[in-house]
Amino acid sequence: MRLSAICGDYDVIVIGAGISVGTIARELSRYDLKTAVLERASDIPYGSSRANSSMIHGGFDDKPGTQKARFCPVGNRIYHDLHEELDFKFKKCGSFVCAIGPDEEKHLEMLLGQGKANGVPGIEIISGDTLRAREPNVSCEITAALWSPSGSIVNNFEASLAFIENARQNGVDLFMETEVTGVLFSEDGSHVRGVSTRRGDFTSRVVINASGVNADKISRMAGDDSFIIHPTKGEYFIFDRRVGDIVTSFFFSCPSDKGKGVTVTSTADDNLLIGPTSVHQADREERATTRPGLEEVFEGALRLIPNIPRSMAITTFSGVRANSKSGDFHINALSRPRGFVNVAAIKSPGFTSAPAIAVHVANMLKETMGDLVKFSPNTKFVPERRHIPRFADMSMEEKERIAKTDPKWGQIVCRCESVTEAQVVEAIRRGARTLAGIKLWVRPTTGRCQGGFCSPRVVEILARELGVSPLDITRHGDDSYMLTGATKAPLLPGEPL
Ligand SMILES: Cc1cc2nc3c(=O)[nH]c(=O)nc-3n(C[C@H](O)[C@H](O)[C@H](O)COP(=O)(O)OP(=O)(O)OC[C@H]3O[C@@H](n4cnc5c(N)ncnc54)[C@H](O)[C@@H]3O)c2cc1C
Numbered sequence: 001m002r003l004s005a006i007c008g009d010y011d012v013i014v015i016g017a018g019i020s021v022g023t024i025a026r027e028l029s030r031y032d033l034k035t036a037v038l039e040r041a042s043d044i045p046y047g048s049s050r051a052n053s054s055m056i057h058g059g060f061d062d063k064p065g066t067q068k069a070r071f072c073p074v075g076n077r078i079y080h081d082l083h084e085e086l087d088f089k090f091k092k093c094g095s096f097v098c099a100i101g102p103d104e105e106k107h108l109e110m111l112l113g114q115g116k117a118n119g120v121p122g123i124e125i126i127s128g129d130t131l132r133a134r135e136p137n138v139s140c141e142i143t144a145a146l147w148s149p150s151g152s153i154v155n156n157f158e159a160s161l162a163f164i165e166n167a168r169q170n171g172v173d174l175f176m177e178t179e180v181t182g183v184l185f186s187e188d189g190s191h192v193r194g195v196s197t198r199r200g201d202f203t204s205r206v207v208i209n210a211s212g213v214n215a216d217k218i219s220r221m222a223g224d225d226s227f228i229i230h231p232t233k234g235e236y237f238i239f240d241r242r243v244g245d246i247v248t249s250f251f252f253s254c255p256s257d258k259g260k261g262v263t264v265t266s267t268a269d270d271n272l273l274i275g276p277t278s279v280h281q282a283d284r285e286e287r288a289t290t291r292p293g294l295e296e297v298f299e300g301a302l303r304l305i306p307n308i309p310r311s312m313a314i315t316t317f318s319g320v321r322a323n324s325k326s327g328d329f330h331i332n333a334l335s336r337p338r339g340f341v342n343v344a345a346i347k348s349p350g351f352t353s354a355p356a357i358a359v360h361v362a363n364m365l366k367e368t369m370g371d372l373v374k375f376s377p378n379t380k381f382v383p384e385r386r387h388i389p390r391f392a393d394m395s396m397e398e399k400e401r402i403a404k405t406d407p408k409w410g411q412i413v414c415r416c417e418s419v420t421e422a423q424v425v426e427a428i429r430r431g432a433r434t435l436a437g438i439k440l441w442v443r444p445t446t447g448r449c450q451g452g453f454c455s456p457r458v459v460e461i462l463a464r465e466l467g468v469s470p471l472d473i474t475r476h477g478d479d480s481y482m483l484t485g486a487t488k489a490p491l492l493p494g495e496p497l
Pocket residue numbers: 015016017018019020021038039040041045046047048049050051052053054055056057178179180181210211212213214218233234235276318319320321322346347348349350351352353
């Protein structure tokens with residue numbers, strides 16, 4: 001076994017800090033285990049957990065018998081139970097799959113059958129007119145729709161942060177900017193002994209690989225080449241909140257010869273979101289949006305909701321799916337080396353399924369690896385955690401009351417999203433280190449001006465709170481520096497804005 005500097009010895013090491021790892025780490029924190037999460041990025045969430053449709057799917061879209069069909073409806077129920085306990089935004093909006101004409105209506109019948117077989121509650125097919133009575137902006141071309149009342153929308157940033165933060169409160173260690181570069185084995189190669197990273201080695205008895213688009217690379221480091229990840233990009237438009245109420249539910253198209261079909265929804269923060277495309281690409285990291293991709297999205301969305309005003313679009317983004325050839329999740333424990341577990345190819349509905357997968361993985365470890373790590377309950381486990389108070393959602397009385405507790409609550413940093421200095425400071429206290437990190441916690445830069453007004457102020461606060469120069473502040477880690485030189489004297493530590 002080759003060892004360089006040992007950064008820590010753990011029972012379980014979990015690679016990646018997306019929703020899969022957040023939920024697994026929280027589940028493992030119910031036990032008296034020493035667990036570490038290793039994440040290569042500077043902010044959480046980073047991979048596909050950061051850029052997706054944020055739909056908590058009902059579970060009708062997957063063939064009965066697949067892992068997706070097994071975990072999705074259970075994950076959906078767990079989100080309904082957990083969002084208050086972990087305090088992340090969650091909208092119980094229901095979803096519609098919309099059909100235009102008899103061929104697409106046949107597709108709805110197929111989904112209805114699948115949904116019933118998968119145990120999805122309350123699904124039914126309704127007429128186009130019934131749909132329009134509930135959602136007046138829907139196209140008059142739509143002839144029928146599959147209604148799934150358990151479909152919901154989550155704030156994916158808040159949910160990802162909530163699981164991992166609660167895991168940390170319960171004893172899990174999180175190492176950011178810690179890229180895994182190799183897997184360590186016992187002398188005879190029969191057992192895993194940890195991982196090597198750019199910081200040094202971390203030893204452990206169990207390694208769980210949930211590294212998104214890189215999961216096949218890391219599994220190969222453990223000697224397993226049984227699957228390959230095929231990255232697929234999905235592009236989106238996001239619109240001003242002023243048109244967020246054009247729909248109240250989540251809308252899917254039926255797949256057609258033009259593609260899988262785009263979706264239209266109002267996000268957990270009431271922005272209108274349309275997308276995604278589905279385009280294979282060789283590059284696992286490439287996330288630029290493209291003119292053809294965005295045209296496809298807009299055209300597809302207009303088939304569902306014809307009066308979407310393009311001028312109200314505020315930005316575009318894309319996410320990269322981790323597909324495998326089978327199309328299903330790839331969750332297994334290797335027989336050699338023992339102790340190595342893949343939670344891979346977690347494409348959609350992976351966000352929905354994550355809490356159910358986490359319970360499955362914890363049970364699998366308990367049942368098959370009890371000789372490697374001891375599972376006794378963590379008697380200090382605390383299931384609740386609170387998000388940073390959301391100033392924008394407070395009543396005027398609440399705003400006045402909280403501003404009296406600390407003047408930073410009265411200092412608006414981001415006008416578009418009504419974010420205060422106190423929220424930014426609290427996000428830094430809880431671990432945000434970059435402009436993107438602050439955005440993921442409390443939303444500055446996500447409004448109409450896209451950071452034109454608030455970015456410099458957030459940079460100043462980051463520099464002041466971290467005791468560094470504003471020149472050292474990055475957008476998202478590495479060398480993504482925000483500033484090239486000072487135009488004004490920087491704030492001194494503790495100096496008010
Ligand atoms: C366009 C799109 C739309 C989607 N829509 C939905 C939806 O509406 N509903 C739904 O349920 N699901 C949806 N999904 C799927 C969902 O986003 C994913 O299933 C889920 O986010 C996967 O989470 P994860 O934690 O497995 O992976 P990720 O979130 O990708 O996390 C993997 C992490 O591993 C880290 N990492 C990678 N390599 C290393 C390394 N060498 N060392 C350390 N860390 C490493 C990455 O930085 C990353 O943080 C969508 C996905 C996409 C792309």
